[in-house]
Amino acid sequence: MTAGTSRAAASEAARTAPVVLSVDGAIAAPGFVNFTRADLARLGLHRIETVTPWSDTATVFEGPLLRRVLEHVRARGDTLKAVALNDYRITIPVSDARRHDVILAISENGKALGVRERGPVRVVYPWSADPDLRSELYYSRAIWQMRRLTVLPKGG
DSSP states (O other), X not given: OOHHXXXXXXXXXXXXXXXXXXXXXXXXXXXXXXXXXXXXXXXXXXXXXXXXXXXXXXXXXXXXXXXXHHHHTTOOEEEEEEEETTOOEEEEEHHHHHHSOOEEEOEETTEEOOGGGTOSOEEEOOGGGOGGGOSHHHHHTOOOSEEEEEEEETTO
């Protein structure tokens, strides 16, 4: 295999990689911005080690900071509507992403999150780092199996 062939194979793999998250709404691009797992990783991985409401021991999550994803799509809103694979919906204030190191986790304890592990994308707050986040309000915003984020326009 030549270098040109391996680059072509890598390019083809990137084109056929599954979309794990779509962002739309009040963003710079018309329509959707689709992200593969690799696209999200390229935005920079942030690591959170935290106890979750669903586990008794600390878990290590990695993924891009939510604020970095919003910067990337040039979000122009103050509220996010997150939708899961099963159509569960929750709203998340953009201010959460500014005030806290909220991530869109794509791995847990070093392993890629699949649907069975509540992935491929999960919203994770740094609960262990900030006692104020340990409440039902923030736990309810920790959507898993997230497939779409819609940026709602300011006042919308």
